[in-house]
Amino acid sequence: MSGQQLSLSGFILAGRARRRWYDSGVSRALVLNASLEPLSVVPVRRALVLVLRERADVLVTNGALWRSEAVAMPSPSVVRLKRYVRVPYERRIPVNRRTVFQRDGHRCQYCGRQAENLDHVVPRSQGGEHTWTNVVAACRRCNTKKGGRTPIEAGLDLASVPRQPRSDSWVAAAINGSFDPDWAPYVRT
Numbered sequence: 073m074s075g076q077q078l079s080l081s082g083f084i085l086a087g088r089a090r091r092r093w094y095d096s097g098v099s100r101a102l103v104l105n106a107s108l109e110p111l112s113v114v115p116v117r118r119a120l121v122l123v124l125r126e127r128a129d130v131l132v133t134n135g136a137l138w139r140s141e142a143v144a145m146p147s148p149s150v151v152r153l154k155r156y157v158r159v160p161y162e163r164r165i166p167v168n169r170r171t172v173f174q175r176d177g178h179r180c181q182y183c184g185r186q187a188e189n190l191d192h193v194v195p196r197s198q199g200g201e202h203t204w205t206n207v208v209a210a211c212r213r214c215n216t217k218k219g220g221r222t223p224i225e226a227g228l229d230l231a232s233v234p235r236q237p238r239s240d241s242w243v244a245a246a247i248n249g250s251f252d253p254d255w256a257p258y259v260r261t
């Protein structure tokens with residue numbers, strides 16, 4: 073079946089889903105990499121196409137059936153790709169105020185107070201990059217005190233070494249923290 077376009081137009085949904093997780097009125101399925109890491113959240117129809125193209129296996133169904141004249145397919149809730157897919161760079165979590173504050177618990181990484189700014193650990197003026205390992209949440213006071221200096225130069229200590237969040241943190245953001253309970257074993261939040 074590889075390479076050919078596969079239409080779902082011949083399929084109709086039969087039976088009632090045990091439960092379905094909706095976003096914007098569309099029933100969604102969770103796609104896992106071959107390594108079982110969550111990869112994306114897609115409309116159920118898209119997940120079904122992956123299965124019909126033999127690119128993914130259904131791990132969890134939602135209780136409904138998709139029927140065509142020829143076959144009946146359980147409606148997927150969680151599918152797993154047969155081949156490992158390397159996650160492209162663009163799909164990694166962006167470094168911005170919301171995501172960094174979330175990683176750092178909205179706390180200044182120098183003094184523990186409520187964070188108000190993003191701080192470049194190695195300042196941009198010294199060649200510091202806008203990356204997960206060089207950006208932390210900071211309060212205005214520490215941010216100002218530090219200025220264009222490194223923490224050592226400014227006499228400040230970092231609470232922890234800044235790291236890239238786990239690759240599946242985006243799932244929690246994509247689904248706003250709520251998801252089909254059937255996904256729980258596969259989604260760490």
Ligand SMILES: [Zn+2]
Nearest residue numbers: 180183211214
């Ligand atoms: Zn501070």
